Amino acid sequence: MTGLLRGRNFLPLRDMKPSYDVVIIGGGVQGLSTAYYLAAHHGIKNIAVLERAYIGAGASGRNTQVVRSNYNTPETIPFYKESLQMYSTLAQELDFNLMFSNQGEIDLVHTDDSWRVENDKCLLNQRMGVNTRMLTPSEILEVCPHIDLSGGGKLPVIGASYHPPCSFVRHDSVVWGYASAAARLGVHIHEQTRVTGIETDGGTCRGVVTDRGPIAAGAVLSAVAGWSSEVAAMAGLKLPIVTHPLQAFVTEPVKPVISGLVCSFDAMLYISQTQRGELLAGAEILPYNTYSSRSGFDFIAECAARALMFLPLMGKARLMRQWTGLCDMTPDSSPILGESEVERFFLSAGMGTWGFKTAPVAGRSMAEHIATGKVPTVMKPFLPGRFRSDRMVPDAASAGTH
Amino acid sequence: MGLRIPCPHCGLREYSEFGFGGEVRELESPDLERDFERVYLNDNAPGPQLERWFHAYGCRRWFTITRDTVTNQIVDSTESA
Ligand SMILES: Cc1cc2nc3c(=O)[nH]c(=O)nc-3n(C[C@H](O)[C@H](O)[C@H](O)COP(=O)(O)OP(=O)(O)OC[C@H]3O[C@@H](n4cnc5c(N)ncnc54)[C@H](O)[C@@H]3O)c2cc1C
Ligand SMILES: [Zn+2]
Numbered sequence: 001m002t003g004l005l006r007g008r009n010f011l012p013l014r015d016m017k018p019s020y021d022v023v024i025i026g027g028g029v030q031g032l033s034t035a036y037y038l039a040a041h042h043g044i045k046n047i048a049v050l051e052r053a054y055i056g057a058g059a060s061g062r063n064t065q066v067v068r069s070n071y072n073t074p075e076t077i078p079f080y081k082e083s084l085q086m087y088s089t090l091a092q093e094l095d096f097n098l099m100f101s102n103q104g105e106i107d108l109v110h111t112d113d114s115w116r117v118e119n120d121k122c123l124l125n126q127r128m129g130v131n132t133r134m135l136t137p138s139e140i141l142e143v144c145p146h147i148d149l150s151g152g153g154k155l156p157v158i159g160a161s162y163h164p165p166c167s168f169v170r171h172d173s174v175v176w177g178y179a180s181a182a183a184r185l186g187v188h189i190h191e192q193t194r195v196t197g198i199e200t201d202g203g204t205c206r207g208v209v210t211d212r213g214p215i216a217a218g219a220v221l222s223a224v225a226g227w228s229s230e231v232a233a234m235a236g237l238k239l240p241i242v243t244h245p246l247q248a249f250v251t252e253p254v255k256p257v258i259s260g261l262v263c264s265f266d267a268m269l270y271i272s273q274t275q276r277g278e279l280l281a282g283a284e285i286l287p288y289n290t291y292s293s294r295s296g297f298d299f300i301a302e303c304a305a306r307a308l309m310f311l312p313l314m315g316k317a318r319l320m321r322q323w324t325g326l327c328d329m330t331p332d333s334s335p336i337l338g339e340s341e342v343e344r345f346f347l348s349a350g351m352g353t354w355g356f357k358t359a360p361v362a363g364r365s366m367a368e369h370i371a372t373g374k375v376p377t378v379m380k381p382f383l384p385g386r387f388r389s390d391r392m393v394p395d396a397a398s399a400g401t402h
Numbered sequence: 403m404g405l406r407i408p409c410p411h412c413g414l415r416e417y418s419e420f421g422f423g424g425e426v427r428e429l430e431s432p433d434l435e436r437d438f439e440r441v442y443l444n445d446n447a448p449g450p451q452l453e454r455w456f457h458a459y460g461c462r463r464w465f466t467i468t469r470d471t472v473t474n475q476i477v478d479s480t481e482s483a
Contacts, residue, residue, distance in 0.1 A: 229446035240442040242424070243471075287422040288405070291448045291472045298404035298418065331442060387442045 010054055010191045017188070019216035020048040022370060023208055024223055025195045025231055027051030028060035029171075029356060030348045031223035032178035032189075033363025034370070036094075039185035041364070042371035047187045048217075049179075050210060052194040056175035059225050060356065062325030064248050064272065064282050064402050066261055067357040068105055068166035070132045071398040072121045075381035076334060077128045079361055082378055086360035087169055096177030098169050099275060103260035105166030106135070106144060108310070109159045110151065110266045118161035121398065125163075132163045146257050152309030155267055166261055168272065171356060178359075198235040198345065205235065205345035219370050221346040226291070226326025228349035235342045239349065240331050240387050244285040245292070246353055246401065247299045247324045251317035253277030262310065263400065269306040270402050271314075279314050281307040284401050285327055285353065293324040327352045332392040333399035337362055338369060338383040346370055347384055354399045408479040411461040423454030426466060448472045 022038060024031045027049050038044045051057070067087050069080040091098040109115045118134065125132035137149050140160050149157040179189055190212075197209035198220065207216040222231045226243045253276050263270040268284045283303040300322055308315050329352045330336060336350035348366050351358065365379035375383065381393050405417040427440055445451070451471050456464050468478040 229444065230448055233445075233447065238439070238443040238445065240444065242444050242446050286405075286417075288417065288453075288469075289425070289444075289446060289451075289471060290474055292474050294474070296404045298416070388438055 011189055013192065014188065014190070016048065016190055016193070016210075016212060016215060019207070020188070021046040021218045022221065023047075023215055023217035023219070024049045024221045025208065026058070026223035026225065027055035027179070027189060027191065028058045028223060028225060029174050029178065029359035030225070030351060030362060031221065032175060032182060033359045034221060034223060034348060034366045035187045036178045036182040036185070037364045037367035038371060039182055039187050042367060044371055045186035047182075048215065049182070049187060049189045050193045050195055050208070051189065051191045054191050055179050055189065056172055059325035059327060059351070060175050061172055062323055063171050063356040064270070064280060065168045065171050065356065066166065066272070066402045067169050068163055068261075069130050070105065070121065070125055070161070070163040070166070071395055072124060073393055073395045074124070074128070075393045076395045076398065077125065077130055079378045079382070080357060081128070081130055083358050083361035084165060084167065086364070087167065087357075090177070090360060094177040094181040096173060096180060098173045098177055100167060100169050101275065102165065102167045104143065105163040105261040105263065106140060107161045107163070108140075108157045108262065108264040109161065110155050110157060110264070114266060115159055117397070122161055131165055132161055135160045135162045144258055144260070144262060146311060146313060147262060148310055148312050151264075151267070152312070154309055155264065170275070174356070174359060178363075195231060195234070198231070200235060200342055200345070204343040219344045219346060221348055221366065221370065223348040225328045225349070225351045225355060228328045228347070232340070232347070235340070235345050237340055237342060239336070239347075241328045241336070241350055242289045243291060243326050244289055244329050245324045246282070246285045246327045247295055247303075247322060248280060248282040249300055249303065249322035250274065250278035250280045250320050251314065252320045254279065254317050257313060258311065264310065265397065265400065267306045267309065268401065269303065269310070270400075271307050271311055278320060279311070279317055282402055285329065291326065293326060295322045295324045331387065332394040333396040334393040335362060335382050336384050337366060337379050338375065340384055352399060353401050405474055407455055408467065408476055409457045409460055410465050410479065411463060412457060415457070415460060419457060419459040421456035421458045423456055423464060426452040426454060450477050
């Protein structure tokens, strides 16, 4: 009930300038980190971030805070590795407590086939300097004593891949940390400001139209995740993106029972324990595209049943909250970063279920790209043109659901 | 309660009984450019969407409905081929 009574805290509305060097659409971690790096690294401070609702209203305030680098292609591993490294010192850089907490990840393995896949991943990770290795069942219990290795009698565990660097970072703090650091450098953050149109002139983007009036801009970045197709359509573009909802739930807080992230790809499940003590569980996206973020009892029933297979003591905890966020899914489960077919209109999209952990590296790369026109090496595999040129970066299995 | 899909053969059923076939896109492919668009690009637009479903745990047939992607209301469920 308190949720109904709680008011929204908006930043004070300030006047919009008629023109900015860079206009960023979307006040999530991607838009705000790009604004911060543009101002901090490139001295571009005449920036507006336009957010339809409040900062963190999108998936950035709804995700399950997993930051890890155990991906499975030579393109994705360096990208996620760099982002995790940046996250580990970001609190100092932003002068904001992000509650960075290194806890490790266990990916449970149930079949010989998935053992081979996970083992291959470990080898590639190690070759690229990422700490991921296989565990035997008894080693799993050393890390996480409460896991039921029989999988509730339904999905026995024969081993796991273990990724010690996996960490959690408080999502709201990342939003507010980037926002306040950017604002200190002079970036204008306009909440309750919706972009309704993109101004183009001979194939070049010139600015945006908002429900508070038009703004001219030297560059426009769309960083609206689940709403990427809608905003791109304003510039006449169609994207290889479909918007699917992802849900999660937490129980009431309990004493510490699991450390880190425990996943089963075969069961499409992941569980963790938040710093407040809540047991958190998540599963896969809903199979159909929608802009509705209504949560469903069907998810709770299914996801809780899966969670109980591996963490039976969760059955004693009462369920407290569930929620839903929108994910902009791409055909290869990798992000789309770079200038679009419309000049000076940039895309930070395709963040899917993986775009919280990418915020530092994607924001920094995108800032350099917008400021200098260069394409940083880590970002190169993720340019928007890769689908046309048949250079996809398929990594759905490691992108997983978190 | 999850989304319920009106199967023209079986009536209103839980979405989990179905396979989702995505929004309906044109099938003609006169050239590579069109193929690219057909394979990769989606409207993914808010509002009414013509889409296909496969009733896997039912009549095992494909059918087409119109669903509003903002409200999830099924706007039209007249069957086409
Ligand atoms: C349940 C769940 C769990 C997840 N778990 C993880 C995880 O563990 N690790 C991970 O890395 N990722 C995870 N993700 C994915 C991650 O949260 C997202 O990829 C990421 O937050 C996207 O950030 P963003 O800044 O691109 O978009 P968002 O945070 O969605 O922000 C986009 C913003 O754009 C605004 N907007 C939209 N249209 C307009 C408009 N026309 N004008 C102005 N503003 C507009 C919206 O209001 C919104 O605030 C999860 C997602 C969900 C839903
Ligand atoms: Zn049927």
